[in-house]
Amino acid sequence: MNKKHLLHSLIAGIIGLTLSFTASADLASVKSKGILKVAVYNDFAPFSNGRTAPQGIDVDIAEALAKKLGVKLSLLPFDAGENLNDDLRNMVWKGHYLGYGPADVMLHVPIDPLLTNANKQVTFFAPYYRESVLLAIDTKRVPDFSNLKDLVGKKLCAAKGEAGANVFFVTDNGSLTKYVRIMNTAQECADLMIKGEVDVIAARRAELEASLSKLSSAQLVPVESPILPPKGWIVGMAIKADRPDLGEALAVALDQLRRSGELDDIFKKHSVKFVSP
Known part of the structure; x- marks a missing residue:
């Protein structure tokens, strides 16, 4: 191996180690700070509603996820933008230009191939409900x-x-x-x-x-209509793509909520039937 190839290999290795450390350190950072920042929509009953003291299904799910991770919840309620791409940019991977966000995770994000392809900076995961x-x-x-x-x-x-x-x-x-x-x-x-x-x-x-x-x-x-997906649509979570360890921890926490029946209980509390994705 010549010096040029050796240098490239060393650089690639360093980058790989750095990315791995960053991903694992990110989850550790959330735990060390003791806070999970969760983005939820404003005026989105019954999932998240109430400007001064938000309540709803997503709020309760956020609280339960934070508890599973052993940290406190910090809600970041926000108004929906012109489209979902704007919401993901402002609340997941970049933050709003006025300084609000991003959160650690955003709830109630459609798990959709078109949306996924248009937002490479984002990881969509942990589906938890089917809406229609x-x-x-x-x-x-x-x-x-x-x-x-x-x-x-x-x-x-x-x-x-x-x-x-x-x-x-x-x-x-x-x-x-x-x-x-x-x-x-x-x-x-x-x-x-x-x-x-x-x-x-x-x-x-x-x-x-x-x-x-x-x-x-x-x-x-x-109701059947040509403008509606015949089986409804699935919603889940979104995080910045370079935070896989945090995503894995949240997915595990959600699975625990589902298996224990706590997720179903959260939906029942708000008079909504849990529909599995």
């Missing part, structure tokens, strides 16, 4: 339902900017559009249904289960 869009139908007001076309003339509701609203808008060349009432959140739609002012809501399963748990006449039914 459903219809909530007040059976007192809509006793018979077979497909979306049956909803012509009914009082429909969805949250602005959400997939549920788009389901109504694209159905049958827009025939349902004039019957749709758009609110800020699915919770507001649920409040209207409880008052008898709305017949059908399209929203995420978890939102509907949590907000309509006490309305016995509300029936949740699957």
Whole structure:
């Protein structure tokens, strides 16, 4: 081996050792500081909601993960950006230009090949829930339902900017559009249904289960639409790609929560059925 090749080999070895040390030191750093910084979305009931004292499924999962790692939780609630790439940049691998973030880990990230390919700086891992869009139908007001076309003339509701609203808008060349009432959140739609002012809501399963748990006449039914993934979508966690030891520790902690039943209990606490990814 000549001197040039030897030098390259030595440099490669040093880089490899440095990366390995950095990865293991990163988990040690979290434990030595005694804090796990977890990013959760603002205004995202029932997973994380409440500006001053966030509550929800993701908040409880974050607390349980920190406990498993033997550290305290530091929540980093944040407003959703223009797209998920922005959220991942701000909260996972770089931080916001105003100095907020990044966190050690971000929760409720879709585990999606397109998203993965677009964000090489990020590791997506530990799926913990399968979300989907459903219809909530007040059976007192809509006793018979077979497909979306049956909803012509009914009082429909969805949250602005959400997939549920788009389901109504694209159905049958827009025939349902004039019957749709758009609110800020699915919770507001649920409040209207409880008052008898709305017949059908399209929203995420978890939102509907949590907000309509006490309305016995509300029936949740699957909805088929060309704009929806047929099996819903899986959500999990995201960390910066150069933090594998931390990711492994969090994955092990989540698996322990799942096996012990604690994860299921967290969902039940918020009136949501745990749907395995």
